Amino acid sequence: MPAKNHYAFVIDVTRCIDCRACLVACSVENNVPMDHTRIWVHDQGVQGIWPGLSRVFVPYNCMHCDYPPCTEVCVSGATYKDTASGLVLVDQEACIGCGYCVEACPYGVRYIDQKRGVVDKCNACVQRLQVGLQPACVATCVGKSRLFGDLNDPTSEVSIALRNAKSVTRLDYEKGEVDTDPNIYYLNLPETDSIQSSDPFGQVVQTSLPRDPHYTVSEQGWKKVAIPLMALACGGAFLVQAIFFTKQLLEGEKEFED
Amino acid sequence: MPKTVISRRDFLKLGGAAASVFAVGQFIPPPVAASAHQAGSLDDNGSGYICTICEMCVWRCGVRAKVVEERVVKLEGNPEHPHSHGRLCARGQSGLMNTYDPDRVLTPLIRVGKRGEGKFRQASWSEALDMVAENMLKIKSTYGPETMVFSSTHNLSQPLFENLLYGFGSPNYGTQRSLCFNAMIVANLITYGMEEPARDYSQLQYLILTGRNLTEAISTSETTDLVDSIARGAKVVYIDPRFTKTASKASEWLPIRPGTDLAFHLAMINVIISEKLYNQIFVEKYTLGFDQLTSIVSTFTPEWAANLTGLDADVIQRIAREFAAAAPYALAHNGWRTSNFINSFPTERAIAILNALVGNWGVTMFPSAGEGGGGLGSPPQPPYPRISAQRLDGVPWKYPFVPLKIGVFQQLRDSIVDEQPYPAHGWFISRQNPVLSLPDRKKTLEAFKKMDFIVTMDILMNDTGWFSDIVLPEASYLERYDPLVSMGDQIFIRQPVIEPQGEAKSALWVYKELGTRLGLADFFQYKDEEDYINQQLAPTGLSLDELRLHGSVKVPSTEETNIYQWSTPSGKIELFSDALQKENFDPIPVWQGPPQPKAGEFYLLTGKVGQHTQFGTQNNQLLHKYEDEPRLWMAADAAQNLGLKDGDMVEVTSPVGSVKVALEVTSAIRSDCVYLTPGFGHLSMALRTAYGVGASDSELHVTYTDPISGGQALSQTFVSVKKA
Numbered sequence: 001m002p003a004k005n006h007y008a009f010v011i012d013v014t015r016c017i018d019c020r021a022c023l024v025a026c027s028v029e030n031n032v033p034m035d036h037t038r039i040w041v042h043d044q045g046v047q048g049i050w051p052g053l054s055r056v057f058v059p060y061n062c063m064h065c066d067y068p069p070c071t072e073v074c075v076s077g078a079t080y081k082d083t084a085s086g087l088v089l090v091d092q093e094a095c096i097g098c099g100y101c102v103e104a105c106p107y108g109v110r111y112i113d114q115k116r117g118v119v120d121k122c123n124a125c126v127q128r129l130q131v132g133l134q135p136a137c138v139a140t141c142v143g144k145s146r147l148f149g150d151l152n153d154p155t156s157e158v159s160i161a162l163r164n165a166k167s168v169t170r171l172d173y174e175k176g177e178v179d180t181d182p183n184i185y186y187l188n189l190p191e192t193d194s195i196q197s198s199d200p201f202g203q204v205v206q207t208s209l210p211r212d213p214h215y216t217v218s219e220q221g222w223k224k225v226a227i228p229l230m231a232l233a234c235g236g237a238f239l240v241q242a243i244f245f246t247k248q249l250l251e252g253e254k255e256f257e258d
Numbered sequence: 259m260p261k262t263v264i265s266r267r268d269f270l271k272l273g274g275a276a277a278s279v280f281a282v283g284q285f286i287p288p289p290v291a292a293s294a295h296q297a298g299s300l301d302d303n304g305s306g307y308i309c310t311i312c313e314m315c316v317w318r319c320g321v322r323a324k325v326v327e328e329r330v331v332k333l334e335g336n337p338e339h340p341h342s343h344g345r346l347c348a349r350g351q352s353g354l355m356n357t358y359d360p361d362r363v364l365t366p367l368i369r370v371g372k373r374g375e376g377k378f379r380q381a382s383w384s385e386a387l388d389m390v391a392e393n394m395l396k397i398k399s400t401y402g403p404e405t406m407v408f409s410s411t412h413n414l415s416q417p418l419f420e421n422l423l424y425g426f427g428s429p430n431y432g433t434q435r436s437l438c439f440n441a442m443i444v445a446n447l448i449t450y451g452m453e454e455p456a457r458d459y460s461q462l463q464y465l466i467l468t469g470r471n472l473t474e475a476i477s478t479s480e481t482t483d484l485v486d487s488i489a490r491g492a493k494v495v496y497i498d499p500r501f502t503k504t505a506s507k508a509s510e511w512l513p514i515r516p517g518t519d520l521a522f523h524l525a526m527i528n529v530i531i532s533e534k535l536y537n538q539i540f541v542e543k544y545t546l547g548f549d550q551l552t553s554i555v556s557t558f559t560p561e562w563a564a565n566l567t568g569l570d571a572d573v574i575q576r577i578a579r580e581f582a583a584a585a586p587y588a589l590a591h592n593g594w595r596t597s598n599f600i601n602s603f604p605t606e607r608a609i610a611i612l613n614a615l616v617g618n619w620g621v622t623m624f625p626s627a628g629e630g631g632g633g634l635g636s637p638p639q640p641p642y643p644r645i646s647a648q649r650l651d652g653v654p655w656k657y658p659f660v661p662l663k664i665g666v667f668q669q670l671r672d673s674i675v676d677e678q679p680y681p682a683h684g685w686f687i688s689r690q691n692p693v694l695s696l697p698d699r700k701k702t703l704e705a706f707k708k709m710d711f712i713v714t715m716d717i718l719m720n721d722t723g724w725f726s727d728i729v730l731p732e733a734s735y736l737e738r739y740d741p742l743v744s745m746g747d748q749i750f751i752r753q754p755v756i757e758p759q760g761e762a763k764s765a766l767w768v769y770k771e772l773g774t775r776l777g778l779a780d781f782f783q784y785k786d787e788e789d790y791i792n793q794q795l796a797p798t799g800l801s802l803d804e805l806r807l808h809g810s811v812k813v814p815s816t817e818e819t820n821i822y823q824w825s826t827p828s829g830k831i832e833l834f835s836d837a838l839q840k841e842n843f844d845p846i847p848v849w850q851g852p853p854q855p856k857a858g859e860f861y862l863l864t865g866k867v868g869q870h871t872q873f874g875t876q877n878n879q880l881l882h883k884y885e886d887e888p889r890l891w892m893a894a895d896a897a898q899n900l901g902l903k904d905g906d907m908v909e910v911t912s913p914v915g916s917v918k919v920a921l922e923v924t925s926a927i928r929s930d931c932v933y934l935t936p937g938f939g940h941l942s943m944a945l946r947t948a949y950g951v952g953a954s955d956s957e958l959h960v961t962y963t964d965p966i967s968g969g970q971a972l973s974q975t976f977v978s979v980k981k982a
Contacts, residue, residue: 017473
């Protein structure tokens with residue numbers, strides 16, 4: 001059954017200045033432990049030949065996938081796709097902290113809060129949505145790069161932004177049975193080969209954070225999917241560039257509604 | 259944590275004792291929550307949003323602070339505030355961590371060890387303030403009031419700070435501004451008769467940013483305006499030896515040779531005049547000295563500038579044409595931290611003139627709304643005593659064009675060391691960290707040795723406090739009232755959203771208490787902070803509660819003023835300045851080549867990152883969490899020549915100092931430059947988050963002062979680099 005709302009992030013990478021206001025806002029709003037983060041700005045580093053240099057910043061967090069691999073592996077049912085909002089949420093009362101979902105997420109956006117013994121990740125600040133506020137990262141975004149809203153509502157800011165976009169990209173992950181259909185829509189993301197790095201977290205997450213910036217690929221069992229976002233983007237296992245233009249998107253939306 | 263430092267636990271243990279001793283105040287502000295509840299900001303449970311003003315930098319964004327049971331849990335931008343439009347940068351978002359920093363100084367501290375050892379004992383306010391007053395009065399009676407130096411910068415309690423120093427009878431007023439934007443301020447005063455004209459991005463189509471790294475040196479609303487303009491299709495030309503984040507957003511990046519921005523802008527003027535691309539009607543009607551300008555700049559051709567700047571002549575020519583064609587929807591931004599070389603003043607003059615030539619006044623540039631006004635009152639006070647002593651910082655006797663309230667801070671420090679024209683004996687420092695901000699840190703510590711007495715007021719044990727005799731704990735910006743500020747037709751309030759931590763007190767309270775002990779009670783005629791604000795509000799008829807609830811109120815706007823009048827001697831925009839000529843300075847900017855590094859040396863560049871403000875935020879754990887490790891940038895070919903690789907520890911040596919820091923090999927910088935993030939390399943071991951992180955740029959910076967604006971030439975230090 002389609003969700004009542006179809007919440008999604010729309011992120012214009014040309015507007016992201018990597019100021020990290022979103023990161024701090026998220027940390028404060030959600031009491032994220034000092035050694036963890038729920039959201040990132042991926043920095044591909046300075047590219048090109050002097051003086052024709054370029055640098056692109058790609059903010060990301062939980063993609064709130066339509067088909068999230070994390071819910072499949074959750075043994076307690078704590079991680080679920082919320083039918084009302086379309087968000088992927090964690091019921092931390094039910095979570096036993098086994099960490100399967102952390103490994104299952106192809107985007108590496110979940111962490112175990114050791115103190116509480118539960119898994120945590122972006123929940124689109126549901127506590128704010130409930131009182132009519134935007135997620136903390138969106139509300140404070142200095143470059144207005146981050147937008148959030150309901151794609152089922154054609155008058156929402158996100159729907160309008162997608163309709164007017166020159167290019168829309170999703171970082172879709174497809175491998176074997178898995179096809180995530182993520183709900184972060186990137187506007188103006190450059191071509192695939194310019195977004196490549198084996199070190200997707202290096203620029204943003206400090207060494208004091210437990211997440212090893214030099215991610216290694218595990219080959220054991222279902223952990224095969226535990227591969228970082230950008231590393232695979234250049235490796236080719238992602239069906240990365242689901243680039244579709246406004247018209248195609250609208251057609252897609254139509255299909256979805258039907 | 260070093261044993262010499264008093265731990266937070268010790269502080270807490272002493273909290274009760276200190277509280278019982280604490281009876282010095284004639285007033286205790288009513289509990290914050292009660293006032294906020296009365297104003298309608300908090301509900302019956304003490305939860306809700308309180309509006310105030312950010313102080314994580316000097317931009318002063320409007321803030322809505324979410325308070326739950328007397329704790330501030332989240333900060334939001336105030337949508338009604340013109341500087342935030344509902345958004346806060348990383349620093350603004352992290353502000354509550356400054357207040358809840360475990361390293362906060364929570365009681366007055368009196369030094370018990372040697373200076374710089376970090377050994378202090380706790381004291382009551384009455385003991386500490388008595389001791390401060392006693393020392394200041396002793397210095398006054400023994401050596402004269404002018405031997406007491408006062409320094410503080412750009413904060414809302416500045417008028418009361420000025421009462422303290424001028425009431426005391428000292429002319430020696432240090433601000434940080436000569437380490438920042440003196441060149442821009444003085445150039446605008448000469449050209450436009452105002453410190454900094456306002457910029458308007460709403461119709462902007464063409465922007466030249468000369469080192470104005472707006473996406474990292476963030477002024478929230480202006481940064482948003484820039485990103486909006488780019489998204490709208492405005493062309494942005496960004497000039498900087500570094501490929502900064504702003505460069506990555508610009509339409510065109512010009513990696514200019516450091517110190518040659520003046521040549522670029524003179525060539526721009528040359529093209530615009532020689533090709534008659536200027537706005538003839540505007541120039542004739544509103545400017546002075548066009549003919550002299552024309553003859554002076556005739557030799558500054560793009561070909562001439564190409565040799566100096568390392569840019570192509572045809573690129574300079576094209577940009578000049580594009581800029582003029584886009585006018586009046588064009589703007590050459592005058593920058594922010596503009597004091598880079600001793601030729602920064604003529605550079606800023608050239609930028610100011612470039613704008614005037616294309617007639618963008620009233621379209622992308624306007625008179626600054628300015629602070630002050632708004633019909634606010636103030637408590638009565640007597641005139642200041644007559645002060646006849648010369649200022650140690652050379653204003654105006656050595657630097658005639660530098661405003662008194664801005665000063666030349668590095669000269670003040672040098673005069674203290676040289677004891678010329680007279681020695682100084684005491685230093686009162688409020689919310690400032692000269693040990694890290696002034697160039698040549700060793701020399702600043704030398705100046706400290708000349709002092710009989712140093713007192714520092716701050717929320718943390720900053721590096722200056724670490725070398726002080728007494729440290730006074732100020733309430734953070736979320737814990738205190740400051741005097742109201744008006745901007746345009748709006749009045750804004752900074753008000754406490756929670757009670758102060760420990761025994762921290764507002765500057766309004768401290769200055770009054772100290773002033774009273776110094777016999778200056780007449781300069782502080784207010785009962786408490788609210789009384790001060792009520793006296794400000796009295797002539798407006800506005801209520802404090804209304805202001806408290808909304809954070810700002812609109813006052814009836816004053817009558818329309820003619821924007822085509824400038825407060826210059828001629829009343830016009832002065833391309834030619836008679837005032838400069840009278841002091842034997844060039845009345846029209848001409849090329850002055852700054853010194854260049856010798857072979858094997860690099861320009862040492864500094865410049866902000868989006869997560870920190872100057873020297874005061876490095877201990878904030880939330881910013882530390884998301885900051886980049888502050889490393890020394892070096893171009894790949896330069897590193898290869900020196901046999902260095904990414905991550906190596908290197909020793910950086912300047913004529914005045916040496917630091918060790920990790921190397922970052924990058925393609926984002928010219929081969930003749932290195933870059934160091936400023937504000938790190940703290941000396942205070944009480945800053946447990948920041949201590950040991952990065953290296954200090956002030957340890958390396960050589961003191962060079964621009965003779966006209968008094969600005970410290972912050973990029974004129976040359977360093978050598980070798981493997982540590």
